[in-house]
Amino acid sequence: ETGVTQSPTHLIKTRGQQVTLRCSSQSGHNTVSWYQQALGQGPQFIFQYYREEENGRGNFPPRFSGLQFPNYSSELNVNALELDDSALYLCASSQAKTGYSLNEKLFFGSGTQLSVL
Amino acid sequence: AQSVSQHNHHVILSEAASLELGCNYSYGGTVNLFWYVQYPGQHLQLLLKYFSGDPLVKGIKGFEAEFIKSKFSFNLRKPSVQWSDTAEYFCAVSANNAGNMLTFGGGTRLMVKP
Numbered sequence: 001e002t003g004v005t006q007s008p009t010h011l012i013k014t015r016g017q018q019v020t021l022r023c024s025s026q027s028g029h030n031t032v033s034w035y036q037q038a039l040g041q042g043p044q045f046i047f048q049y050y051r052e053e054e055n056g057r058g059n060f061p062p063r064f065s066g067l068q069f070p071n072y073s074s075e076l077n078v079n080a081l082e083l084d085d086s087a088l089y090l091c092a093s094s095q096a097k098t099g100y101s102l103n104e105k106l107f108f109g110s111g112t113q114l115s116v117l
Numbered sequence: 118a119q120s121v122s123q124h125n126h127h128v129i130l131s132e133a134a135s136l137e138l139g140c141n142y143s144y145g146g147t148v149n150l151f152w153y154v155q156y157p158g159q160h161l162q163l164l165l166k167y168f169s170g171d172p173l174v175k176g177i178k179g180f181e182a183e184f185i186k187s188k189f190s191f192n193l194r195k196p197s198v199q200w201s202d203t204a205e206y207f208c209a210v211s212a213n214n215a216g217n218m219l220t221f222g223g224g225t226r227l228m229v230k231p
Contacts, residue, residue, distance in 0.1 A: 002160055033218065042121075042207050042221030043161070056218045059118070090161070094217060102149055102168055106217050108161040 003029075004109035006091050012115045018079045021112045023091030025072040029107070030097070032074045034066060035090040037111070043090055049074060050096070086116045119144035119210050121222035129228045130198050138193040138225050140182075140208030147213035150191040152182055153221075156204045164206075167191065178202070200231045 003026035013019050025032055031050045035043035045058035049068035063079040072093075078085055088111040094104040124139040142148060152164040165176025172184040182193045191208060205226050209219040 002162075004160075031217070035219075035221075040223070042123075042209075042223045043219075045218055045220065048218055056215065058218075092161075092217075096216065098216075102166070102211075102216055104217070105163055106219075110160050 002107040002109065004091055004093050004107050006089075006109040006112050008112060009110070010113045010115075012117060013081050014117050015081055015083060017081050018077065019081060019114065021076045021078075021089050021091075021114070023074045023076070023093075023109060025074070025091075025093035026095075026107065027072055029072055029093035029095050031095075031101075031104075032068055032091060032093045033106075034074075034076045035092065036060075036085075037088040037090060038084075039087070046076070050098075081116045083116050086114060088113050119148065119212060119220045121208055121210055121220055123206075123208055123222035123225050125225045126223070127226045127228070129230065131230050132200055133197050134229075136193070136195040136198045136202070136227070138206055138208075138227070140191045140193065140222060142189050142191065142208075142210045142220075144189075144210060144212065148210045149213060149216075150182070150184055151209040151211075151219065152176065152180070152191075152193050153207045153209060154204045155207070161207070164193070198227075198229045200229045203227060203229045 033048040034046040037043040048056040052068045068074040091109045092106045096104040120143045150167040208222040
C-alpha cells in the first residue's frame with residue numbers, strides 16, 4: 001500500500017464535458033504530481049503542486065488544471081474533454097520539503113481510468 | 118526538453134535467464150535517472166535511482182542499473198530472473214533541478230516463464 005488513493009477508479013465522459021479526478025495523499029506529503037498514461041505508453045507529467053501552489057508543468061494545455069488542499073487531498077480538472085484525453089490518470093505524492101527533493105520517494109496511486117466517448 | 122526511449126516493448130524470458138533492458142535518454146544537461154516497475158494490478162513503484170556518484174546503482178529485488186554518460190544510457194540488469202519479476206518496467210529521467218518531475222519511457226513488458 002502506498003497510502004495514495006484515487007477516486008473514482010473508472011469514469012466515462014463525453015466529448016466537451018468537464019471532469020474532476022481526486023487524490024488523497026498520506027499525511028505530511030506536501031508534494032503531489034499528476035501523470036497521464038495513454039494505453040501502451042509511459043506516464044506523461046502533467047503538473048506538480050507543492051503546498052497548494054503549482055511549481056512545475058508539463059506540455060499540457062491550460063484546460064488541464066489542478067488544486068491541492070491543506071488536508072493532503074488534490075484534484076485534477078480537465079475542461080472541454082477530447083477523445084485523446086482517454087487515459088489512466090495517476091497521482092503521485094512525496095514528503096519533499098522543498099518540492100524538488102530527490103531524496104524523498106514518490107508514492108503512486110492506482111489511477112483513474114478515464115474514457116471519453 | 119528531455120525524452121526517453123526503451124528499445125524493447127516486450128521481452129519473454131525463462132526463469133534463471135539474465136535480463137538487460139535498454140534505456141536511452143536525450144537531454145543536454147545533468148539528469149537524474151530512475152527505473153520503476155508495475156506488477157500486474159499494482160501501482161508503480163521505484164526499483165532504483167541514480168543522482169550522482171557511482172554509476173552502478175543497486176536497487177531492490179536484485180536489480181541494478183549502470184549509467185553510461187557517454188552513451189546517454191541507463192540499462193537495467195538482473196543476473197537471474199524469477200517468475201515474480203513478470204511486470205512492466207519504465208525508465209524515467211528528470212532534469213537536475215526538477216526533482217521528481219519525471220519523463221518516462223514507453224515501458225517494457227517482461228514475461229518470465231516458469
